[in-house]
Amino acid sequence: MNILFLDSIDKNTYGGMEEWIRLTALGLADRGHNITIAGRPESEFQRRIKASVDNVNFLDLEISGDFHPGTIAKLKKYISQNSVDIITVNFNKDIRLGGLAARLDGTARVVWSVGLDITKDSLIHKVLTPRLIDAVIVPSESLKKQITRLGYINPDICNIIPIGIADTECKVSSEYKKILRSKYGLPDNAIVAVSSGRFVDQKGHVFLVEAAPAILEEYPNMYFLWLGSGPLENTLKDEIKKRNLSKHFLFAGMLDNVEPELAGADLMIHPSVQEPYGIAVLEGMRAGLAIAASRVGGIPEVVRDRETAILFEPRNPDDLANKVISLLDNPDALGLLGTTGRLRWRKHFDLGTMIDRVDDCFESVLKSERNHAGS
Numbered sequence: 172m173n174i175l176f177l178d179s180i181d182k183n184t185y186g187g188m189e190e191w192i193r194l195t196a197l198g199l200a201d202r203g204h205n206i207t208i209a210g211r212p213e214s215e216f217q218r219r220i221k222a223s224v225d226n227v228n229f230l231d232l233e234i235s236g237d238f239h240p241g242t243i244a245k246l247k248k249y250i251s252q253n254s255v256d257i258i259t260v261n262f263n264k265d266i267r268l269g270g271l272a273a274r275l276d277g278t279a280r281v282v283w284s285v286g287l288d289i290t291k292d293s294l295i296h297k298v299l300t301p302r303l304i305d306a307v308i309v310p311s312e313s314l315k316k317q318i319t320r321l322g323y324i325n326p327d328i329c330n331i332i333p334i335g336i337a338d339t340e341c342k343v344s345s346e347y348k349k350i351l352r353s354k355y356g357l358p359d360n361a362i363v364a365v366s367s368g369r370f371v372d373q374k375g376h377v378f379l380v381e382a383a384p385a386i387l388e389e390y391p392n393m394y395f396l397w398l399g400s401g402p403l404e405n406t407l408k409d410e411i412k413k414r415n416l417s418k419h420f421l422f423a424g425m426l427d428n429v430e431p432e433l434a435g436a437d438l439m440i441h442p443s444v445q446e447p448y449g450i451a452v453l454e455g456m457r458a459g460l461a462i463a464a465s466r467v468g469g470i471p472e473v474v475r476d477r478e479t480a481i482l483f484e485p486r487n488p489d490d491l492a493n494k495v496i497s498l499l500d501n502p503d504a505l506g507l508l509g510t511t512g513r514l515r516w517r518k519h520f521d522l523g524t525m526i527d528r529v530d531d532c533f534e535s536v537l538k539s540e541r542n543h544a545g546s
Contacts, residue, residue, distance in 0.1 A: 173277075179232075181211070195529055210232060231259070247273075288314060314448065335521050368451050437461070456515060461504070
């Protein structure tokens with residue numbers, strides 16, 4: 172198949188769905204499919220994919236408006252000249268640009284890969300979206316319910332394909348713990364809780380800040396290592412400083428490789444208030460980390476409460492603090508959650524399984540279209 176992935180994310184941002192594209196593009200390319208990545212030139216999105224994948228093509232697009240005729244024309248030309256079979260889209264802007272280009276071409280099918288509920292109760296969404304997509308991929312039942320609640324997305328075209336990630340050599344160990352504490356200048360007895368995600372309201376970092384004093388009262392050697400960047404970074408730093416907690420919060424920035432940080436931590440705290448799936452949680456499970464996460468969105472589908480993780484109520488700093496303290500009070504539970512979490516990742520969320528399902532989904536979309544054309 173000839174497959175084009177379109178993502179209009181801004182140049183300096185890289186999120187969960189961009190990682191999904193990177194992983195999926197790599198997996199499908201390795202299976203012999205011809206892959207093209209379309210996005211903003213010199214973007215973090217394209218840079219990361221170019222750094223890890225050497226057998227795909229790139230299409231640079233100067234993306235502006237949702238209906239920009241020049242962008243649509245360039246996409247349509249590329250689709251036609253390269254006999255693109257499937258174009259996957261991410262944002263609403265992508266649905267319109269890619270969907271219209273595909274409809275003008277007349278043969279390419281459009282698959283909407285959804286990482287967050289971006290449906291809207293407006294006429295333009297209700298009229299255009301169902302006419303410009305042929306299938307939907309969602310990572311969880313929770314997100315499927317969200318995007319179909321308004322009635323204009325047909326549940327029958329939604330394919331639930333849990334996100335999978337490949338194994339890594341970096342797993343929780345005393346050696347990685349030692350390296351991490353040395354890297355960040357922490358004492359040998361430091362307890363490190365890692366959180367990974369963009370600094371946006373959705374990720375709920377502020378609730379961890381509010382929970383921190385109660386945790387530190389019981390465990391004054393606790394440190395919170397935050398991986399990522401985003402528009403709320405300075406706001407969060409100000410809030411931390413106001414509470415005199417600056418020495419306990421470490422900002423590592425947006426790392427190309429988070430695996431050593433995860434392998435050197437003691438647990439992961441994921442305080443999201445909106446999380447359709449949670450790739451970061453999956454990465455923590457793969458590393459063998461104990462997970463404390465909010466009971467929201469698709470997270471309860473990824474973990475098993477009190478078996479592979481401990482869940483707390485979203486937007487509830489008291490519950491967050493109590494659950495984390497209860498984990499720290501029981502070191503054996505920390506180790507058991509990490510071990511069972513890694514086993515669950517290996518059984519249900521392996522990258523190869525995800526690529527199999529995406530491949531089958533794309534083939535099914537094309538087969539359905541061929542059958543329709545022949546009828």
